[in-house]
Amino acid sequence: MSDAATAEPWPVEIRLLKDRQSLEISFDDGVRFRLSAELLRVTSPSAEVQGHSEAQRKTVGGKRSVQILSVDTVGNYAVRIGFDDMHDSGIYSWAFLRELGLNAEGRFQGYLDDLAAKGLDRDKPGVR
Numbered sequence: 001m002s003d004a005a006t007a008e009p010w011p012v013e014i015r016l017l018k019d020r021q022s023l024e025i026s027f028d029d030g031v032r033f034r035l036s037a038e039l040l041r042v043t044s045p046s047a048e049v050q051g052h053s054e055a056q057r058k059t060v061g062g063k064r065s066v067q068i069l070s071v072d073t074v075g076n077y078a079v080r081i082g083f084d085d086m087h088d089s090g091i092y093s094w095a096f097l098r099e100l101g102l103n104a105e106g107r108f109q110g111y112l113d114d115l116a117a118k119g120l121d122r123d124k125p126g127v128r
Helices: 039-040 094-102 102-115
Strands: 011-016 022-027 032-036 068-074 078-083 091-093
Touching: 011 068, 011 094, 022 094, 032 039, 032 094, 032 102, 039 078, 039 102, 078 094, 091 094, 094 102
Parallel strands: none
Antiparallel strands: 011 022, 022 032, 068 078, 078 091
């Protein structure tokens, strides 16, 4: 098999929308996603949110209106996203962003279910 046949899809454009509440990502295979700042923030791949095991994973409430302040490349494999709540420790690999885009609806519903189960709210800050 050639390298081209086994290569993962590669991002060709990452664009922060003017309202700073969405990020658009286009891949070289034509797939394009628009990911909300809220979904990106609450699924941050940082240890602060994900912990070091599933038992340590945090559900973060109060992020409905969070905005993206910055998107900075990390090498040639990821971006670091800075949010207006000062969270900026997540490194979002291209593979993570693609998986998030492919499964955004299910991931967001899982987040809503977690909020409800833990007595948290999209508009009121809280972590459990």
